[in-house]
Amino acid sequence: MTVYSKTNTLLQASNIGLGYDDKIILRDINFCIKDIVRPGMQQGQVISLIGRSGIGKTQLFKILSGLQKPTTGTVAINGDQTVKAGDMGVIFQNYYLFEWRTVYQSLLMAAKKNPQLKGKEKAMVDHYAGEFQLTSELKKYPQQLSGGQRQRASIIQQLLKGSSFLLLDEPFSGLDVCVLDKVTDLLLQVSLSDELKTLIIVSHDISTSVAISDTVLILGNEAGKEGATIKKEIDLVERDLAWKKDIKKEKTFIETVAEIKACL
Ligand SMILES: Nc1ncnc2c1ncn2[C@@H]1O[C@H](COP(=O)(O)OP(=O)(O)OP(=O)(O)O)[C@@H](O)[C@H]1O
Ligand SMILES: [Mg+2]
Known part of the structure; x- marks a missing residue:
């Protein structure tokens, strides 16, 4: 025990x-x-x-x-x-993302809200994108993603906020x-x-x-x-x-x- x-x-x-x-x-x-x-x-x-x-x-x-x-x-x-x-940090059932920003822009914005990531925001976005198998989707807009990809992007977004x-x-x-x-x-x-x-x-x-x-x-x-x-x-x-x-x-x-x- x-x-x-x-x-x-x-x-x-x-x-x-x-x-x-x-x-x-x-x-x-x-x-x-x-x-x-x-x-x-x-x-x-x-x-x-x-x-x-x-x-x-x-x-x-x-x-x-x-x-x-x-x-x-x-x-x-x-x-x-x-x-x-x-x-x-809330990851809703409908995976809210900013439709007018690329996945990368949204994630970077989230990282910048987290003082603990100061100076390594971009590196952390790349790190999580790699871990969640989203590296090749970073330049896309949310409407260009599959449901599962949106969901992972939305999870990373909240993780980065810290x-x-x-x-x-x-x-x-x-x-x-x-x-x-x-x-x-x-x-x-x-x-x-x-x-x-x-x-x-x-x-x-x-x-x-x-x-x-x-x-x-x-x-x-x-x-x-x-x-x-x-x-x-x-x-x-x-x-x-x-x-x-x-x-x-x-x-x-x-x-x-x-x-x-x-x-x-
Ligand atoms: N704005 C609203 N006005 C009236 N009733 C509402 C409103 N929003 C939700 N409800 C009701 O509240 C109840 C609970 O909804 P909720 O979305 O929390 O369910 P849930 O447990 O998350 O279900 P699911 O597993 O399907 O997502 C439902 O009966 C729904 O119809
Ligand atoms: Mg529900």
Whole structure:
């Protein structure tokens, strides 16, 4: 069993609720993300947010990132600070890119927003483009890219900005198996790049997402109540299922994925 402890609170979601007209989408959402500390190791956090289509995952992302005001409740990051738009890097389901800029221009602009990359912006754009197999697409405009290429460009764009929090809405859809493995590896690397780095991943590919996570949050409905809430939280570190290579083949991992599916 790996030695670890959970220390400072990085994100606190309290009593979040969201309604449109008379329809309740989200209710009573409470969870807390803490800094996971492993002796002698730089360790970020990776959380899988799982739920059925239409349950409210994208809406919850918008609230967590400060892009949408909830009907009730608050999101606090880094202590007591209320989250505001721009605090988090968000990779949306529809892969937002600037249509009038080439991929290279968009990526360079993102890199220039990150003070840690000062002086090496261009080198980092080239580095990530190479890692994500996008080098030959850099001069293109977004409308000239395939769906999977847009998605990778959009992931790089947010990685370059360097926010501590990265929210990824369906980062694995539309990727072929080779690129999928590469992107998964890169996300893991990103999570290890900084102690405070926190990735929240929404994915219908439960197995891939859970395999790189330390925590699973399940968003779902409870009998007799309108609106979705966090039905279950699974601590994968406690189950000794976090930070392991080839975890997908382990029996306890397969059982955990089945448990998650049964909860949806
Ligand atoms: N502006 C809006 N007005 C009214 N209802 C909305 C609005 N935006 C979203 N909804 C509703 O909120 C619910 C949750 O939508 P959301 O996009 O968060 O689902 P999701 O879990 O991300 O689904 P998927 O997995 O298909 O992406 C849906 O029922 C949707 O119809
Ligand atoms: Mg969605």
